[in-house]
Amino acid sequence: MLSPAELERYARHIVMREIGGAGQQKLKNARVLVIGAGGLGAPVLQYLAATGIGTLGIVDDDTVSLSNLQRQVIHDTTQLGEPKVASAAEAIARLNPNVKVNPHPARLVGHNAISLISAYDLVVDGSDNFDTRYLVSDACYFAKKPLVTAAVGQFDGSITTLRPFETGPDGTPNPTYRCLFPQKPRDGLLPTCEEAGVLGALTGIIGAMQAMEAIKELTGTGEGLVGRLMMFDARSFRMETIRYRHSPKNPLSGHNPKSWAEMLEEV
Secondary structure (H helix, E strand, C coil): CCCHHHHHHCHHHHCCCCCHHHHHHHHHHCEEEEECCCCCHHHHHHHHHHHCCCEEEEECCCECCHHHCCCCCCCCHHHCCCEHHHHHHHHHHHHCCCCEEEEECCCCCHHHHHHHHHCCCEEEECCCCHHHHHHHHHHHHHHCCCEEEEEECCCEEEEEEECCCCECCCCCECCCHHHHCCCCCCCCCCCCHHHHCCCHHHHHHHHHHHHHHHHHHHHCCCCCCECEEEEEECCCCEEEEEECCCCCCCCCCCCCHHHHHHHHHHC
8 A cells, every 4th residue: 555655755646547546556566677777777767766666676787987977877976886786776765765676786697587587577678788688588588577678879779668478469479579689789790888979868868768668567558669669869859660570580489488598597
């Protein structure tokens, strides 16, 4: 149940027909795992904490550095050198003490991915590399957990939602991340954030969109981005959405999930 203080804190949600008290209770009961407390993860964590998510898990093995602060707004100058999961937990406690935070100061890898993800209701991926994105999406597939994933470049970003363990209205399986991106770009093909740079405010825009998508998924509000990739260009301030479908040629199709799970455990 929502306490009197929570009823006041979330009053602007509760008066909304699409959310209401029932929707706010769903948010309070929810457990969300956020991969990365960086440029995307920072606004995701802030908005999900403010909105009243009951439990937030944070996976990150890095520490706060001065070059992070141009975009990773959940951290500040006094926290340089501190583990990002601890810094983010401190910020969330100041913002909303009703939220329980589970810090996971580790790198998400094959042997821990499924066990970590299985403990949550929904995953938001704010990682900055394709290896982690493929790993997270595969693990969410096997754990049957919805995933909101996004990526940013210098001035552009994209976001989609994955529920490949379910079927669409026509009975066709929902697409996986591998249906959208069948092959991982070879190492060195795309410049890293450190090499190319990224506009700080852009990560705030895309991260806020991820938080919005997570809230919609948890409350059953609106139309999600399953099978749709939303792309945003900050230079022209244009948004474009493309649809993508399940591909029987993706590596997850027709294989024994157990064998894939065992493969992930070995990574």
